[in-house]
Amino acid sequence: MIRVRDLRKTYPTRFGENLVLDGISFDLDRGERLGILGRNGAGKSTMVRLISGAERPTSGSIESSMSISWPLAFGGAFQHQLTGVDNIRFISTIYDQDFDTNLAFVEDFAELGPYLREPVRTYSSGMRARLAFAISMIIEFDCFLIDEIGAVGDARFHDRCNYELFEKRADRAMIIISHDAAYVRDHCNRWGVLHDGKLAQYDDFELAYADFKELIGWKPPPGWLELQVSTA
Amino acid sequence: MATTPPQPASLPHSLRVNARIIGALLVREMLTRYGRHNIGFLWLFVEPMIFTIGVTILWTATKSVHGSDLPIVAFALTGYSSVLLWRNMPGRCINALWANLALMYHRNIKVLDIYAARLLLEFGGATISFVTLALILILSAWLEPPDDVLKVAGGWLILAWFGAALAVTLGALSHHSELVDKLWHPASYLIFPLSGAAFLVDALPKFAQEIVLWIPMVHGVEMVREGWFGDQARAHYDLGYVIPLSLALTVAALVMVRWTERRVVPE
Numbered sequence: 001m002i003r004v005r006d007l008r009k010t011y012p013t014r015f016g017e018n019l020v021l022d023g024i025s026f027d028l029d030r031g032e033r034l035g036i037l038g039r040n041g042a043g044k045s046t047m048v049r050l051i052s053g054a055e056r057p058t059s060g061s062i063e064s065s066m067s068i069s070w071p072l073a074f075g076g077a078f079q080h081q082l083t084g085v086d087n088i089r090f091i092s093t094i095y096d097q098d099f100d101t102n103l104a105f106v107e108d109f110a111e112l113g114p115y116l117r118e119p120v121r122t123y124s125s126g127m128r129a130r131l132a133f134a135i136s137m138i139i140e141f142d143c144f145l146i147d148e149i150g151a152v153g154d155a156r157f158h159d160r161c162n163y164e165l166f167e168k169r170a171d172r173a174m175i176i177i178s179h180d181a182a183y184v185r186d187h188c189n190r191w192g193v194l195h196d197g198k199l200a201q202y203d204d205f206e207l208a209y210a211d212f213k214e215l216i217g218w219k220p221p222p223g224w225l226e227l228q229v230s231t232a
Numbered sequence: 233m234a235t236t237p238p239q240p241a242s243l244p245h246s247l248r249v250n251a252r253i254i255g256a257l258l259v260r261e262m263l264t265r266y267g268r269h270n271i272g273f274l275w276l277f278v279e280p281m282i283f284t285i286g287v288t289i290l291w292t293a294t295k296s297v298h299g300s301d302l303p304i305v306a307f308a309l310t311g312y313s314s315v316l317l318w319r320n321m322p323g324r325c326i327n328a329l330w331a332n333l334a335l336m337y338h339r340n341i342k343v344l345d346i347y348a349a350r351l352l353l354e355f356g357g358a359t360i361s362f363v364t365l366a367l368i369l370i371l372s373a374w375l376e377p378p379d380d381v382l383k384v385a386g387g388w389l390i391l392a393w394f395g396a397a398l399a400v401t402l403g404a405l406s407h408h409s410e411l412v413d414k415l416w417h418p419a420s421y422l423i424f425p426l427s428g429a430a431f432l433v434d435a436l437p438k439f440a441q442e443i444v445l446w447i448p449m450v451h452g453v454e455m456v457r458e459g460w461f462g463d464q465a466r467a468h469y470d471l472g473y474v475i476p477l478s479l480a481l482t483v484a485a486l487v488m489v490r491w492t493e494r495r496v497v498p499e
Contacts, residue, residue, distance in 0.1 A: 011497075053339040054498045070337035078334070081264050093256035094338055096249075 022197030035188030066142030325403030387455030
């Protein structure tokens with residue numbers, strides 16, 4: 001169980017304090033997958049960073065009896081001068097895990113072939129994404145934080161990621177941020193809309209999405225209704 | 233506050249965790265800095281050795297006036313090695329956190345671990361360089377062996393302690409202000425000639441002695457010299473000044489690190 005209470009976060013800017021999160025509270029249990037919608041700059045990633053423990057809130061509390069992952073954003077936390085293997089060894093040591101098992105898993109999952117032994121800076125963005133995701137999967141967490149995962153990679157890679165996350169780890173808690181509403185709809189069982197520092201929560205995706213569309217000022221393009229009718 | 237880990241960690245356990253984390257950071261740092269090309273991590277101490285050898289040759293060639301009859305090779309070795317120790321540690325810690333922000337996503341890596349790994353690397357490099365050069369010079373009869381090895385080590389450790397505390401303080405401050413990086417370069421350059429590396433305190437006029445003895449590094453260098461040359465060095469240092477000062481700076485460093493840890497924003 002993760003218990004978030006009255007989470008507030010302000011950042012100092014040249015124009016005074018900028019209030020990003022203004023009293024966020026929610027609980028998250030195993031098996032629950034919370035999808036967060038919000039405009040650019042609404043504070044989604046900030047909220048995830050606070051929950052990951054990488055950053056401290058200005059006030060409020062996050063209590064957890066579960067282990068929480070780092071935010072699984074692609075292209076993330078590795079050293080680009082080092083090789084893929086070096087990065088796997090580093091993460092394995094940090095989390096006190098068996099290096100050989102992890103190496104075997106990443107070799108199989110990321111399909112980087114000999115590039116696994118080359119510096120990460122020589123990788124394409126798709127290759128980095130595969131390595132980052134594979135490394136994220138070698139450490140078992142109770143709660144996964146997923147920040148915009150659908151951004152890179154091909155269809156085959158997406159299918160493999162979805163299988164690892166939502167089938168093999170269906171019993172874990174997850175917080176998922178995405179601008180891809182369909183992704184959030186398909187993979188979550190609770191939803192939230194973050195706006196003006198507040199989090200509105202929903203048990204029904206359609207309600208959440210309707211509010212979200214209103215917030216971003218989404219208007220149907222001309223001809224939208226006819227299209228809807230004709231495909232229905 | 234923030235996420236509380238489920239199990240309370242015992243002291244030996246958390247020490248083991250710390251050692252593991254710092255070890256991993258150390259390896260990562262070495263691979264990043266020196267890579268696997270040519271002599272690889274040997275650069276760790278080859279680079280400071282080249283510096284020290286160069287300065288020794290320069291000072292010998294210009295018959296540098298150091299105000300004593302001590303052999304110039306020994307004088308340069310003890311002096312310049314000391315400079316490397318207190319100057320490189322802050323140099324490596326300033327902006328270290330900016331370069332490693334992504335690591336803050338791993339909750340068992342703390343800000344202090346990042347500094348500790350870099351300090352150990354700098355201390356190791358400077359020490360290996362000092363000892364290796366000393367052994368080579370002693371074996372080739374350029375240098376007399378030290379009079380009191382323990383005193384040399386003591387002076388060396390005091391320099392390292394002061395350097396480390398200064399490094400962590402400046403490192404943490406540099407995360408909040410770019411001025412630290414900008415000012416450290418001229419400051420370290422200006423302190424160098426005053427740090428005792430290039431003169432003996434005893435050779436200075438009385439009023440100048442009183443002034444330079446305010447500079448903490450001078451005490452460490454003088455102690456190293458006394459350990460090496462014995463009474464011949466006529467060293468001036470006061471452990472009653474430099475130890476409390478280093479202790480106070482250490483406390484300041486730890487406070488600064490805590491303060492930074494609460495404000496760090498990972499990229």
